[in-house]
Amino acid sequence: MATTKLGFLIQRPPYKSENPKLALTHAISSQSVEVYLNDGDLVTADVAFIGDGVLNCLKNQKTMDNYGLSSTESHIKSSLLLDLNVMVCREDLERFGLTENDIVMDAEEFGADMTVKVVPFSEITKMMEDVNHLLFF
Amino acid sequence: MGKFTIGCFSSLVGSMSLDFAVKLSAAAIEKGHKVDFWVSGNATMLSIKGQRAFKDYSALMKPVQELMGKGLTITACEACAEARGYTKENTMEGFKRHSMDWYLASAFDADRVLHIGGE
Numbered sequence: 001m002a003t004t005k006l007g008f009l010i011q012r013p014p015y016k017s018e019n020p021k022l023a024l025t026h027a028i029s030s031q032s033v034e035v036y037l038n039d040g041d042l043v044t045a046d047v048a049f050i051g052d053g054v055l056n057c058l059k060n061q062k063t064m065d066n067y068g069l070s071s072t073e074s075h076i077k078s079s080l081l082l083d084l085n086v087m088v089c090r091e092d093l094e095r096f097g098l099t100e101n102d103i104v105m106d107a108e109e110f111g112a113d114m115t116v117k118v119v120p121f122s123e124i125t126k127m128m129e130d131v132n133h134l135l136f137f
Numbered sequence: 138m139g140k141f142t143i144g145c146f147s148s149l150v151g152s153m154s155l156d157f158a159v160k161l162s163a164a165a166i167e168k169g170h171k172v173d174f175w176v177s178g179n180a181t182m183l184s185i186k187g188q189r190a191f192k193d194y195s196a197l198m199k200p201v202q203e204l205m206g207k208g209l210t211i212t213a214c215e216a217c218a219e220a221r222g223y224t225k226e227n228t229m230e231g232f233k234r235h236s237m238d239w240y241l242a243s244a245f246d247a248d249r250v251l252h253i254g255g256e
Contacts, residue, residue, distance in 0.1 A: 004245045018178045019255050022146060022217075026177070029237035036242030043241045133250035135144070 001040035006030070007131035008045055009124075010053035014072045015063075020056045023047070023137035024075035031082050046131060047079060048087040048124045053137075054096065057088055057103035057116065077107035080114040087117045087124055139248035140171040144240055146255030148179035150194050155180055158253045159197050159204070166207050173243040177214040178255050181221060184213040186229040198229060205231045212239055 008027045012019040027045035034042070049057055061071035079086050088103060106115045117123075128134055143162055147154035155176075162172045176183050183197055190196030205211060212233040213223070228234060244250045 002245075006241065006244060006250075017256050019146065022178050022255065026237045026240060030241050032236070033238040033241045033245070036238065037245060041245065043245050045241075133244055133247070133252075135250065135252040136254060 003042040003044060004133070005044050005046065005131040007128055007134045008047045009128070009134060009136045010047065010049050010056060011051040012137060013052040014056040014058075014061075019137040020053065020072055021075060023135070024072065024079055026135070027084055028075070028079055028082060030084070046085045046087070046127050048089065048127060049092075050089045050121070050124060051092055054088055054092045054098065054103070058098075059102065059104045073104050076104050076116070077110055077112065080107040080112040080116065081110045083112075083114050085117070085127075086114070087119050087127065089124055090118050090120050092121075093118060138169040138171065140173070140246065141165050142173045142175065142240070142243040142247035142250045143253065144175040144177065144250070145180045145253040146176070146178040147253065148256070149182040149188070149197060151179075152256060153195070154253050154255075155183055155197060156195050158251075159200055161251065162209055163200065163204055166204060166209060172204075172209050173247070174209060174211040175214070175240040175243065176211070177217050177237065177240070179217075179221075180255070181213045181218040181223055184211075184218060184228050184232045184234070185223055186227055202229070202231070214240075 008023045010023045030045040056072045061073040063069045063071040145158040188198040215234040
C-alpha cells in the first residue's frame with residue numbers, strides 16, 4: 001500500500017490556453033486512477049492557484065451562457081465535490097485587488113463539504129515540499 | 138535504472154516543447170531508463186499517422202516510431218484527441234489512447250515526473 005502525492009500548480013490565466021482546465025481535469029482523474037493500481041495504492045492531487053492563475057477562480061463565469069462550454073469555475077466546484085484540496089494564493093489575489101468574496105469558495109449546491117482555502121504563499125510552498133511530484137500548468 | 142513519466146501538452150507544430158520532450162525521452166531510453174510519455178491537449182497531434190516531414194515544421198513521427206521500437210510507451214489523452222477529430226483509425230500504430238488517469242497512474246511509481254506543459 002502506497003500513496004503518491006501530486007501537486008498541480010496553476011499559474012496561467014483562464015481561457016487564454018487550455019492549461020488551467022487540463023490541470024483540473026487531470027487532478028480530478030486522481031479519483032479514478034485506482035483502476036490502474038494495486039489494491040490500497042493511491043494517487044492524491046492537491047491543487048494550488050498562483051500568480052495569474054488565481055483569475056481562474058473568479059465566480060459567476062458565463063462560458064455556458066456564451067459559448068455552451070463548461071467553465072473553469074464548474075471544474076473547481078467538481079474538484080471540491082471530489083474532496084480535492086484546492087488552495088488559492090492570498091498574496092496573488094490581493095495583487096489583483098480581489099478577495100474571497102470575488103472567487104468561488106464552495107460547491108454547496110453540489111453538496112460538497114470541501115471549500116477553497118485562501119492561504120499565504122508559504123502554505124503553498126509547504127504543499128510543494130510535501131508532494132512527490134509537481135506539475136506546473 | 139529509473140522510470141520517467143513525461144507529460145507534454147504543446148502542439149506538434151508551433152512550439153519546440155514536443156521536440157524537446159521526444160529528445161529527452163530518447164536520451165533517457167539510451168541510458169537504459171523506462172519512459173512513459175503522455176500527450177494531452179494540443180500535443181495529441183503527435184499521435185496522428187501520416188505526418189509529412191517538411192524542414193519548416195517539426196516532424197516527430199519517425200523518431201517516435203523508432204523510440205517505440207526501443208521500448209517507449211506513448212499514450213494520448215483519448216478525450217483530447219477525439220475533441221480534435223483524431224480518431225483511433227488515424228492514430229499511429231503502437232500509440233496508445235487512454236483517459237487522463239493513465240498519466241497519474243504512471244506517475245504513481247515514476248522516479249521522476251517531467252511535466253513539460255503546454256502553450
